[in-house]
Amino acid sequence: MELSVVDVFWFLCITISLLSVVVNAECNGGSHLCNWPYSNITHLVTHDSYAVSPNLAATQEISVLKQLDDGVRGIKLSAVFSARDSSVHLCHSFCEVLDAGPASDTLDQIAFWLESNTREVVTIMWNNLYNIDASDIARSYEASSILPYVFIHKEGDPWPTLHEMIQSGKRVVNFIDSKPNEVDYPWLMYQFARVFETPYENTKAENFNCNIDRVASDVNPSDLMYVMNHFLYGVIDIAAFKIQIPMRNRAETINGQLLIDHTNNCTLVHAKKPSFIEVDFYTVGEALQLTAELNNAEFLGIKSEKIESHLGAAGFHVNSLSPTKHVEIDNTENSSPSLFEKINIQVIFAFLVTYLYLIAV
Ligand SMILES: *[C@@H]1O[C@H](CO)[C@@H](O)[C@H](O)[C@H]1NC(C)=O
Ligand SMILES: *[C@@H]1O[C@H](CO)[C@@H](O)[C@H](O)[C@H]1NC(C)=O
Secondary structure, eight states, rough: OOOOOHHHHHHHHHHHHHHHHHOOBBBBSSSGGGGGGGGSSSSEEETTOOOOOSSSTBSSSSSSHHHHHTTTTTEEEEEETTTTTTTEEEEOOOTTEEEEEHHHHHHHHHHHHHHHOTOOOOEEEETTTTTOHHHHHHHHHHSSOOOOOOOOOOTSSSSBBBHHHHHTTTTEEESSSOOOOOTOTTTEGGGTTTTEOOOOBBBBBGGGGOOBSOTTTOOOOGGGGEEOOOOEEEEEEEEEEEEEOGGGGHHHHHTHHHHHHHHHHHHTTTTSOEEEEEOOOSSSSSSSHHHHTTTTOOOOOSSOOHHHHHGGGSOOHHHHOOOOOHHHHHHHHSSSOOOOHHHHHHHHHHHHHHHHHHOOO
C-alpha cells in the first residue's frame, strides 16, 4: 500500500489530536487522578446536600448543581416516601420542616450536570432511614435521566480507576445504607459492604472521633473505604419532637482546624485517608481545600457565590430557635436605634430648627 501526502497529513492530524486529548484529560479535576482507583480518591460529601437555605433544617447554602461546580463529589440524600404523590422525596428532619421535592428532580439535575461535565465521577449516598423498598428508590432513578450513568461494583472486587469509569461512561456510584436489593438493582449498592462510617450524631466538637460506628464496630476496616462524618447538631425540643438543627454559626471553626485535626486523626487510626469527608456548609471553612490536598490536586477556589441564609423564612419564631449570628444582629438592631437612624433624627431635627428660625426672622 502506498501512502499519499494527504494520507500522512490526516494520519498526523488524528494522532496529534488524540494525543492532546490524552495529555489534557483530567479526571475529577486532576490528570494524575485518572490512574488512581476510585477507592483512593477523597470525595467531599455534603450532608443532606439538597437541604438548602432558607430553612431551619438547612445543612447547605447553595444548590446541588453549584455544589458539583465547586468540586463536591458526594451527594447525600435522605429518602422519605411521600403519600402525596407516591414517590420518594428528599426531606431533612421532617418533611413538614424541609421537603426538597421528588428525588427524581435532584437525580435529573445531577444527570444534567454529568452530561456537560464528561470527565467527572460522582457518588450518591442514600440514607434510607425509613427502610423504603429499593424498588421505590429505583423508580426515582427510572423517572430521571441518570440511569445510563450508574456504575456496578461487585462486592469484594478492587475498584477501577477514575479513567476506567469515565471510559465506560458509568460515572455515578450509588450506595444505600439499608434495604439494598442487589439482585434486582445491582447498581444500588449496599454501602456497608464497601464503606463504613465514623459516628454521625455529634453535638460537641470534643466528640469527633474515628470509631467505626455504622454498620457495626466488628467489621474489618482494612477492606473497606470510610466516611468521616464531620458535622455538628444543636438539638431543640418542640413539643414531643427533638429537632436537630445544623450549626451554621459554628461552621467556620468546625470546617477549619477541627476538620484538619479530625482528618489527620482518622488517617492515622485507620492507616488510610478517608474516602469520603461529610460536612455541612462546605462553602464556609476549608473542606474543599483539604480535599484537594488529600488528592494532591490544586484547589481553584469556590466558584459559586455564597448566598446569605435567612433562617427566619422557615416560619418559626427565630429568636428562640435560631443559633445564627444573622438573627443576633437583627435583635440588636431592633432593641436600640442604629447610628444611621440616630444621624437621621439629628438631621431632621436640625432642618426643623433651621426652618423655624427662617420663619421667625
Ligand atoms: C493513593 O493516594 C495517595 C495520596 O493520598 C497517592 O500518593 C497514591 O499514589 C495513591 N495510590 C494509587 C495506587 O494511586
Ligand atoms: C484528635 O486526636 C486527639 C488525640 O487523641 C484528640 O485529643 C482530639 O480531640 C482529636 N481531634 C479531633 C478533631 O478528632
